[in-house]
Amino acid sequence: MTAQTLVDAVVVGLGPGGEETAGLLGEAGWDVAGVEARLVGGECPYWGCVPSKTMVRAAGLLADGRRIPGMAGTAMVHPEYGPVARAVRRATAGWDDTAAVERLTVRGVRVLRGTGRLTGRDEVTVTGSDGRESVLRASRAIVLAVGGEPVVPAVPGLAATPFWTSREAVEATAAPESLLVLGGGSVGLEIGQAFGRFGTAVAVVEGASRLLPREEPEAGDLLMRVLTEDGLEVHTGNPLTGVDHGPKGFTAWCERGERLTAERLLVAVGRRVDPSRLGVGVLDVDPDVPALPVDDRMRVVPPARGVPGVWAVGDATGRGAYTHLAVRQASVAVGDILGAAGGGVAGGEAGGARGEVPEAVPGTVPGVVPAAGRSRAEYHAVPRVTFTDPEIGAVGRTEAEARERGLPVRTGLADVATSARGRIHRVGNAGFVKLVADTDEGVLVGATAAGPCGGEVLGALTVAVHARVPLETLRATVWAYPTFHRVIGAALEDLGP
Incomplete structure (x- = not known):
């Protein structure tokens, strides 16, 4: 029989939004269990915002050095990627989340390793890497905060090749001789330009008619000009029709007939969440939806008498994969959770499991507003x-x-x-x-x-x-x-x- 643990709240996914949610609830005196299949902290500190900006900053130093002649004297710039790789490793603690786990533990959160899925309105089943299962029963709240995964487009031959996502690009110990970037959005252009400044021959392929297709056309035009002057080869409105990989690297064919070759291929066409793996069917939510439906207080299902509510924050809500937005949503969700719980007191069997807990007044937790004036999520100025x-x-x-x-x-x-x-x-x-x-x-x-x-x-x-x-x-x-x-x-x- 699978063992069950009763807690006040369960947070599934401990990326920026989930970590903040779990930590704030823990600080309010709740008995909180956080579930994470990978690293506590999520994509941002290990493969996203933090290490990629280390790469970008280093590449910027090279560019600045090359501008010295004619303006401030003379300079010779010799790119060396080894120091960058070491700096990335330091910034990510070698992809070790020990410090992040300790940070959450101090805030009163117990961290469980594994994949969490809903198996009831108040129940999350956690499957560990060894296949063993444990069940968490939440008396007050469940928060779904899972992040997205890179999208792999249906280009013939691509799935069978050893392509890179942003994770492999960030973990690289050397700049490749050549790189084909599939996707002209933020991730592809940041990484592509950075490697280009370290001597990599970079080609960017974007299926839309311009770079950064979701931004103002003037932005795409500006980057097209600057990146081309920077030595990058840019193809827009010209999607790939096939990819192959062999001993000499990657070969890709474009719709207009171009044949592109490169040592490495980076797939950077976006990310998506798969709600079906969360077991949202038990909430009467269609598992095939691209994102979880939430109201302006981040509720998927409001709390009912005797049944905890279910909230969602971060990528899973489909409002944008931004760390700052996930943290803001966490604040909104926690304010609503504490208010719905009548002041955030850990109680019942779950709260009693940790002994008597002083009453927590909503608003005394940093970043959380009082229940009487609970804030709502707004997206007009993200x-x-x-x-x-x-x-x-x-x-x-x-x-x-x-x-x-x-x-x-x-x-x-x-x-x-x-x-x-x-x-x-x-x-x-x-x-x-x-x-x-x-x-x-x-x-x-x-x-x-x-x-x-x-x-x-x-x-x-x-x-x-x-x-x-x-x-x-x-x-x-x-x-x-x-x-x-x-x-x-x-x-x-x-x-x-």
């Missing part, structure tokens, strides 16, 4: 950054998205080189700021900051979109000279009255 050089930062809706929704749209566009005179940074002053305004409401509904420090310039624009700051207030703002964020003022001038 920021996103592509850490290429130049950076592409964006928030809210693109012009096309705003028009598709029938909004009365006006745009403003300003060039960085014109508006930030005197500043030379990385790729010079290549870039722009584009604003998308709802003229009826008199507010920004979207914005893009492309160029040097684009992700940092995005901060001011994110506040403007999130807080729905009136355009007249933004126009009255004094922008420091000569900063890159001053381009926002120029874009507002172009937007007109």
Whole structure:
């Protein structure tokens, strides 16, 4: 008979959102079990945000060194990837999550290794790597926080080859001689440009008509120009029709007839979650849905008398695979969970298993609002950054998205080189700021900051979109000279009255 453990809450998946959820509930005095099949912390600290930015920063240093002649003296740059690989290993602790587990344990969370799936409204069955099963019974809440997996497109021959995903690319100990990147989105372009600066011959293939197809077309055009000048070969609107692998590496064929060869092939066309592996059928949720249906308090199923509620955060909600969004959703979910539990007191048999726990008042846990004013998830101002050089930062809706929704749209566009005179940074002053305004409401509904420090310039624009700051207030703002964020003022001038 499978052993059962009764707890207050079960969190399935301990990536950024799940780790934050479990930790906040643990700090509130709840008996929390967190389930993770891989590494606590998820994709971001081990194969995503943290190590990839280590690669990007190192590649940026090479680019800066190559710009010294003619501006600051003389310099000879000799790329060496070994130090980068070692820095990545240090940043990821050698892909060891011991510290992350200890961090959660200190917050009052017990960590279980294995794959979790719902086997009842209040029950999660955990299957360990050895095939053994254990059952967790939740008396108060279940939170589904599983991350996504890389999408492998149905290109003939591809699945049978030893292609890379971002994981293998990050773990590489040497820069390949040549690299074919399938996908012209953020991940493919960041890694492709980084390896290119270490001497790798890089070719990017994007099936859509432009790079970064989900962003403003001006952003894709800018990167097409800059990456081509950087030595990358870029193919857009030209999907692959077949892939083969042999002793000399990869061979790929494009729809227009090009034949491309490379030592390595990186698949970077996106990620997706498979809700069916979570057993969501017991919640009367269609297991074939691309993402879990949640309300604005992150509830899949609200709590009912005698039955815990089920919440979801992070990639599983389909709102974007961003660490910052997952952590925000965790705050919303925990605020709702503690409020629904009447103040967050661990109680019943589960709470008693840890002894008497002082009453936890919602709002005393960092990042969680009081139950009386529980916040709701909003998605009109979610920021996103592509850490290429130049950076592409964006928030809210693109012009096309705003028009598709029938909004009365006006745009403003300003060039960085014109508006930030005197500043030379990385790729010079290549870039722009584009604003998308709802003229009826008199507010920004979207914005893009492309160029040097684009992700940092995005901060001011994110506040403007999130807080729905009136355009007249933004126009009255004094922008420091000569900063890159001053381009926002120029874009507002172009937007007109």
